[in-house]
């Protein structure tokens with residue numbers, strides 16, 4: 176991508192109405208734009224990051240047998256009447272349509288997925304099954320001040336699994352934990368699993384995937400002895416419930432959450448299956464959420480310095496930021512050739528080919544945008560047919576022959 180063609184621009188000004196680091200940096204660097212509190216547009220650079228996160232999530236969900244679908248975001252009220260959740264989900268956006276119809280905007284999809292899967296699953300032979308989608312969710316969050324960490328419209332991957340018995344459910348639940356840890360690791364996040372209360376969903380414990388950072392909204396208690404973690408909301412004692420060890424308190428961001436739903440929703444829809452003996456049995460469900468947009472915000476909260484964002488390679492908008500300081504047509508031609516050969520090799524390059532912008536501004540933009548590797552091509556480096564290679568994270572710089580870099 177030629178930066179001269181990129182319609183977004185960076186900004187030196189910190190947006191006045193944003194208090195969170197992730198929103199300030201992502202807006203200044205031109206990844207997202209704020210429409211209103213908790214609602215953002217994804218611009219070309221930001222959409223590339225979000226798509227990469229979604230694709231990592233997609234791969235790991237497919238790996239554990241998840242089948243991707245896309246369900247409507249607009250839901251009829253009668254489904255919530257069946258589950259009794261119309262007035263229980265406090266963040267539900269509700270609205271009226273033509274002919275006295277009443278709708279909700281999806282904040283989660285149990286009401287839609289359960290009767291959907293019910294149409295296809297009749298016997299034990301149809302189980303187990305898991306389906307997922309990647310879609311925007313809507314929640315009327317009372318506080319939406321944390322940028323991408325807490326949106327009123329935000330992106331979520333939600334998966335739902337269906338099982339014939341507890342053992343089968345547990346087997347899948349454990350597989351999902353591994354897949355989730357893979358996802359966060361691949362996105363450059365060091366997530367831990369914390370136990371949490373299931374709230375209105377279930378009597379059982381649910382599991383949250385948390386990344387420690389001072390800027391997190393959650394409080395996690397970690398046991399120094401048995402190394403288990405628990406969400407503060409359920410911690411009653413100062414001692415670990417498992418082993419009696421001392422607890423340490425830290426702030427964290429919840430990036431994922433998995434729940435055993437038991438037959439809470441299948442019962443509401445009278446969704447059962449026929450076992451081998453032809454007898455109707457309850458269906459057990461699990462649900463599994465990750466917020467790709469929150470993951471993007473969390474990565475920025477954790478990986479930045481005074482100059483800007485530091486993207487992990489796996490989700491960076493581009494892997495190389497090629498900066499040309501060339502002004503003579505012969506030199507510009509060499510910079511263009513380098514860009515062409517890198518892109519033809521499949522390297523994702525953002526090419527700062529802007530002629531009217533000073534070097535200092537280009538470097539500042541590059542640090543702000545945070546692409547892992549910066550290449551500088553200039554009349555100076557071209558004397559040795561070389562480029563300067565700089566690592567965004569470490570700041571380490573080396574001079575490399577163009578022919579060695581391109582190969």
Ligand code: ATP
Nearest residue numbers: 323324325326329331429430431432464465466469
């Ligand atoms: P929180 O406790 O932070 O409000 P939650 O427990 O209500 O979140 P879940 O229903 O478990 O959220 O949603 C699954 C995942 O979706 C969360 O782990 C998080 O990654 C993401 N998520 C939830 N709410 C938001 C939001 N308002 N903005 C961005 N991402 C969100």
Ligand code: MG
Nearest residue numbers: 383429431432
């Ligand atoms: Mg949660």
